[in-house]
Amino acid sequence: MTPVPVKMEDLRALIAGVLEVEPEEVTDEAHFSDELEIDSLLMLEIATRVETVFGVPENTIVIGGATTLAELHTFVVSKVVGATSAGPVIRPRPLSDPAMRLFLFHHAGGSHLLYRGWADHFPQDWELCLLEAPGRGRLQTLPLIDDCDRLVDHFHTAIAPLLDRPFGFFGHSMGALIAYQLTRRLHRQRAPLPDWLGVSAYGAPRGEAGADSRRHLMSDDELRGWLRNVGGSPPQLLDDDAVWRQFAPVFRNDFKLVDTWAPPPDPEPLPVPLSVFAGRCDQLIGEDRLLAWQTFTTHFGGLESYEGDHFYVMDQRRPLAAAITAAMRASAA
Template sequence: MTRTAARPARRPLTHGAVTCPRPVPGAALRLFLFHHAGGSHLLYRDWEHEFPADWEVCFLDAPGRGRLSDTPLIDSSDELVAFFARELQPWTERPFAFFGHSMGSLVAYELTRRLAAEGRSLPVWLGVSACGTSPRPALGTTTPTARHLLTDGELREWLRSVGGTPDAVLNDDATWRHFGPMFRNDFALVDTWRPAADAPPLRTPVSAFGGDADPVVGRERLAAWAGRTQRFLGLNMFDGGHFYLAHHRRPVARRITAAVAAARRTAREHLV
């Protein structure tokens, strides 16, 4: 009996801001994952294994991190959205979906709006995680609202209270000197973002995700995404704080898969 030789694994593909750890020729869908403030695509390390085999999962890096570490940081949401619009243009020739965590949600939402305004192909689904639809409320009575205006000590303590940042980054002064400007840059982007008051609801279906003990974004602000879309697919809550998804990768991926399937099913029904 002759054993069929196993197919060699395809090598990861990287191009500009996009890292595709598992290329899938003829993929039924591309899922683009947007990272949080101060982070990189490493937030989603190994997530490609949690999705259907015919999906191509793509991680994105904003300038200044990952393979783009030599590229200047961008502290304007409009400029960052324009950057990703250019980077993703060659990748949107097949059905695709967006999922963003924290700052990544804001970017994915504004990118969807930009694609609609330009008459380009839209994501079949948008997932927003740990992000509200309005500017973040004040940190408290003794500190400024804008995190990028905090002192280094205040910012490090705030990051420590939220979780998700390695102690090695927060406790070592030399390491902080490298990563601190990135956090400050990204928080400037998030904290100065103002949603367009007259923005029409998205045609793209939206699902919201969050941690039930998140000190940054509560259930009410997550649920408010229902007002930003013509079709809200619901709120998905998990145990944990702002970085709940680090402990719930598989169930989050299953909810994403189910939501994308529901969105695509409805789209097909509307074509009949």
């Protein structure tokens, strides 16, 4: 089926119809909740209509977190364009012969949208590859994967043809675990290794279970409260019961993957330069756990901290991209 063209004016008229206002009142940059007074129920209705009209995968609009018409238009266009491919690798700026590829792995309960807009901050001859786990976004019809090794298998199969030039891995939170395990997989198989590995907001593996090792078993109220404290999730996702019921299985699935993963008893340090990144106000990971990564690599690049909490990456794209670029260039030299 040919995708329906996504015009800004059509989205404006759709939102105005739901709000029962004139289209000109829905300006490009008017904030949905602050200026247009769109609550979670109205946002759910808007999301449903947009998904129906433009053929966007079900349940992706709310989790996308758009806060203005301009952001919503950009997001819908990306979903319609991306609908022509159902693979787990999203390349915002495809290149026929990139000098470098950077693979980005998202957090638990999230999607490739964590890295929306990142390509603008990297060298023009680099190709960014955003990984999408099954069960969300355009892969929503695929079953969720709650086992670390199986998700590594899934991603390994997808990216294998793309490892034909220098590349690096960067993962945030759960994504850091996946990036680390995928690097170990490549090392064991004597396959091409990343020139550099970046782990963000995730502590080095340890034998004993942590305080949050049973998150997937929490009650709904406990889990929603925990997610509110951590941040990074749109309020309408946590505050609206109908929306929460749609996305709770994804959170529980991903937390089960992390919580039940068994660290290797005595892992061999990876012959790959490894750098660690974190938010200074992250209440989930202590500095000791972050610095402990140095025993898992033969080339430790140190710890870089930024203003922010567990989801500091959302507000620090430009300096973080600069740090990643510098680290990858130094490692590939």
